[in-house]
Amino acid sequence: MSDEARSIADWDVDLQLIKTAAVAAGQTALGYFRKSPDVRWKNEGRSPVSEADLAANDVLKTRLLAARPGYGWLSEETDDDLSRISRETVFVVDPIDGTRAFIAGKELWCISVAVVHRGQPVAGVLYAPALDELFEAVAGGRALKNGAAISVREAKPGETLYLAAAEDTIGKFQAVYRNTVERVPHIPSLAYRLAMVADGRIDGTLVKRNSHDWDLAATDLILAQAGGALVDLDEQPLFYNRSTVIHGVLCAAARPLLPGLIAASRSMEPH
Template sequence: MTDIDARVELAERAATEGGRVAADGFRTDLDVETKDGKTDVVTEADRAAQRRVVELVREEFPDDAIVGEEEDALKAVPEEGDAWVVDPIDGTNNFVRETPLWMTSVAAVRDGEPVAAANVAPALGDAYVAGPDDAARNGDALSVSDRTDPETFAVAPTIWWGFDRRDEYAAAVRSIVSRFGDMRRIGCAQLTLSMVASGALDATVTNVSPNPWDSVAGVHLVRRAGGTVTDVHGDRWTVGNRGLVASNGEAHEAVLAAARDAESERTDGG
């Protein structure tokens, strides 16, 4: 087994184990806390699941950096060296509402680029895994959709526009419903990206800069499944870029236009 193969195997195992810990708290009487806003919630299940993922990573790669949403993990991906990016429960708002659209996400990164990723959805029974060359769901090869007509596309806005950025959110929604066949709103960025990778969605779009734990694994899945991922400017997406636009690659410019419509409403100067 090569070093990368070991990281793919560990990403899947850690996401599965972390997801199992999270699932033990799903649809139970959990205390829900808020962090930076009314919709930014966290539970003890998030913390326990992240601790389990970190424990497994430390057993095999004790010197690697760990980037994670909860507790004292790093909050930015190092530009050099090996690191792991962890989201113990992506879609916590769905989780606390007892909606099964949430995931445990683990990605291995080398010099800022993902080399392995696993997004596991315990309540749905799905595990999305990508290595250096391909992607699979529950062991079956993944491929983005082959639709070419934007009027047949199902497109999802993703990442969260805060209450001070609802003009951008509204612009994204208007652009999606006017340009494409239909719109979805999943409420879990990693599941949304996984659905693009599987062809269940044709694209997803935001002009918000996503946190690495909300994006890195899913971006790797989309690319390994044959899709295209850029920032709002149309440049190849990397961690820290403005916006995230992922598609099957067949009408990426149309999807990018929706992100730019949202960006045109931005007034925060960032």
């Protein structure tokens, strides 16, 4: 079947595939959790990678590319092969989002897997095995958490907004906006933080520069199907599977809250 003829039902088949693979990878990672896995550092010593990250990546890559050999592949833990750009459909994977939390024995880490078609996510799964939580969505469908539909919180005018952002960021907001928000304590997994917006536990989050496709693609879709959006400071949606996979400052929230959050966030941009 050509890509042009793909339907929502076809993407749902891919959703089931990535869900099964994400759960398998998560169970593999759990085998290393709180057992002092070997850790090395990459990106000039700024980013840790554990043997659990690599083992989960192997599970995902083996299962997914065996099932869809025509798809491209983009993963945080695989050397980038730019031939992916020529593929209309790619897997975008973070084997463990929240590696620092994983290494520290904290439960807030997850496996993030998306199918991206022509630059947009069409199926996405976020699996947090230590929390026994599985988020999923397919383009045109509902966002689910452990099988139940989720949605963003619709804050009423005048209500306090619960925002995940760095203290130094919130400190830059103008007082008229800063006084309407309460900062949520640090959430070590960016993907999970976006999922918390999707299921209404928090109202929004700001994402500093230098997030990557693999941090975002799966929960971008989950958030969208839950009634929210992840956008840049021009209120434009993200495009994935480009030659560069790094993004600028981003905002995520229920759609009615985005204009105010974006306006407040412009202070993060260089003048």
